[in-house]
Amino acid sequence: MKSYQLTCIQCPIGCALTVTVGDGGEVTVTGNTCPRGAAYGEKEVTHPSRTVTSTVPLEGGALPRLPVRTRTDVPKEKIFDIMAQIKKTAVKAPVRSGDTVIENAAGTGVDVIATKTVPAE
Amino acid sequence: MNRHDIIIIGGGPAGLAAAAAAREAGVEDVLILERDVRLGGILNQCIHNGFGLHTFGQELTGPEYAERYADKVEELHIPYKLKTIVADVSADRIVTYVNAEEGVQTVQAGAIVLAMGCRERPRGALGLPGYRPAGIYTAGTAQRLMNVEGYSVGKKVFILGSGDIGLIMARRLTLEGAQVCCVAELMPYSGGLNRNIVQCLNDFNIPLRLSHTVTRIHGKRRVEGVTVSEVDENRRPIPGTEEFYECDTLLLSCGLLPENELSRAAGVKLDRVTGGPVVDDKLMSSVPGVFACGNVLHVHDLVDYVSEEAERAGRQAAEYVRGGGGDGETVVTLEAAGGVRYTVPQFIRPDNMADSVTVRFRVSDVFRDRSVAVYYDGVRVSKRKKRIMAPGEMEQITIRKDGFKAGIPKKITVCVED
């Protein structure tokens, strides 16, 4: 059995959650004051996920960098793999907000997309 | 002299939303003056997600949120001037602006919406002792250098202040390969959102030290380290608690200050607590026809509230230039008391008020399981329990016009009580 101490981020209250994962994989959450907290606690321990945002170099536009993000959240443990791939990527203007910059980033099945429209100069 | 019905000073989230709302309220002649090279203001450098949950029901990044409003301004064909600085605003609404193409221009405005935003508290204003080397940045400047210009400001970074920009930068720097040694916060609580503490600090094992501050900056040319001390309940460093952190960069995320130089020039009365204009329920300042919204009015926690407030200011400015309403004689003062630091608006003109008015405020401390109470001339009219209130987050109450049926109070008091 393993136990985790977390701060719930679903609302400003910030409940101190204790999440335990039993040997059979059963998850119990305590310390929460609402169902959203329980769901958050369980997800944070079983398959935590994050949105990754960064920038890539941009050529031929008014900006030197293009802001990007993963289209949806991705497994937390993939953050640095995705960053490594982002760091190897460069883009040419024009680009539209929502355009795919990296397909299937780090094998997560999630694309990295542009978050700004930059016309060619 | 050229004339415009409404001039909006600032093309950030507040200015853009105000412009669109003014146009949609039927005023054709709206002009936005923006000092930067693009619309969107500070959101352009806030490349992280977390914006727009209230407005759009989804989590956008700063540039995405800004683009929605900028697109709207484009669709409505609202003219704007970039790289244009407003040099002066007079009490009779003459706006002097300067840019490279037109030189110095003066224009008469029917109404003005102040939407200049805020700036960060610098090192000097914090009185941090030590040398004055390179490598001390406010978090927002470092954010701009990284996210817009594409430069890394440091390899080993200490962050003072747990404001959201500082927390966001802790993660950003870490993702780009820098080492963030610590975030120190003078107060016994963080100024940032829980979510940012979890996702920007805890995710990367960056320690947060509450009730600590920097008491010495080392390094004559470039930052070489900082001495950090614990502070007592009066926020004074406790001798003997000094610890040295080696670092090449110090980021400061220690509060934001509304930027009201132009408001002052126009004779707009400012609130000592918010640092922004004193406004009525129509967001009009003490100078007739001059409205304010966004972070120039008071520093907001969420941009969604900025947009909503700015739309209100834009609509009211439109109403003003059409000569609508009139203010009426009666004035109700809003008073911030016990645990409430300020209210915006600071007063209401009930003769011509909307059916309901949202009053926003911040509390002075972390309060758990306390209530927000509202008094009309000393008589309590409402009391609402809150699980938690914190200085980092804005609170709000609603004043309804039909609540005045029994008589219009002279003073409305908002306070925290048990």
Added chain:
Amino acid sequence: MNVNDKEFFDVCVIGAGVVGCAAAMELCRYDLSVCVLEKEEDVCSGTSKANSAIVHAGYDAKPGTLKARMNVRGAELIRRLSRTLDFSYRENGSLVLCFDEGDIPVLESLYERGIKNGVRGLKIISGDEARELEPAVSDKVCAALLAPTAGIVCPFGMTIAFAENAADNGARFRFLTEVKNIERCGEGFALTTSGGAVRARYVVNAAGVYSDKIHNLVCEQKLKITPRRGEYVLLDREVGDLVSHTVFQLPGAYGKGVLVTPTVHGNLLVGPSAEDIEDREDTETTPDGTADVKSKALRSVPGVPYNKVITGFTGLRAHEAGDDFVIGESAPGFFDAAGIESPGLTSAPAIGEYIAALIAEKSGAAPKKDHIDKRVGIPRVAELPAEERSRLIKENPEYGQIVCRCENISAGEIADTVRRRPGAVSLDGVKRRVRQGMGRCQAGFCTPAAAAILARELGIKMEEVRKNAPGSELIKERL
């Protein structure tokens, strides 16, 4: 910058602070080749950049001392030079406050000294008269010395104006060039520096807190300079009119005490503390020093709004045990301008004039025929009338692009700083020339843009842009 071995100058000035630049400027009135050596990357990088920015009327120094003589003459020169060389100066007058009836004799002796030193317009006034002039001063003031000829000056503006006028008249400046040794060589001197060897017939020692080290390389009779640390706090322009005169307290053992003064740029300045230290580079601000200055100033002006502080800084004064300036030919061909503490800023042009005259006499150099007297500074575009401003913007659109919005400084003015001679090579150099970043946000917003202009004008990468000397680079790397 390597100094060519073969270069031989008539005069080599060590130190490009206000005294060194004044000496160079005055030496350039004669047919003399002049070189200024400076260990930092720019002029005005030591004591000259961190002081009270006061043009003292001249009642403090003992009659007959060099301090007294140079002060009175210097104040006269600054008044004139501020017009011909285009730097900010204002005759705002000063008050010395007396809080105790028992101290009135001290105030009277100051008055007497002033009269002996030739200061015009001095007057002892009552506490009420002082409060009428300056409503913000303390109720406890019982008398004051009014000196209407005292003034305030921009210390950077003045030093840079002197340097530019010297350069216009042929002076050469060598930065990042620290003098390591001086030896006699034939009729002159051979100087070993971090940037190579330089030879000169005459040497002027204007090395500030290092002037004893330079002196002791050449002279038999040794000097000892003690760095005296002074901390200041600078307040927002919003409260710059709290006082209009420079408000002093009766002087004590460590100098003229804590003053409260407007600056020529409209800020309010409070300081300095006084602490003798060893380290000649110790310009740290300290909690104790800052607290000391703040509390002492409240004695004069109880309402100083310290919530409007925009920055704090520390300067070092070069204090010499004899308590007077050390000026003159200390060894054959070697001229000292050492121990220049307060009223050093005021005295600087007089010291320069005096030393230049000594060297001219000794060398027999004739006045330069085509000497340029006038110097026009970088236009302060935002302060010009609208039409004039528009005209300049039409000529150079970058004058219409505001970068520093606290002080209203345009991209054009920032670019100009690099194009001047000697020009800015660092952000501190830009700041001292046009005030970019000196306002209430303390360069928070404009650092990226100013750095980009500096990089463009210098033809360097952003990563090479520095705050001041090497080692102070702002950016670590490109992402």
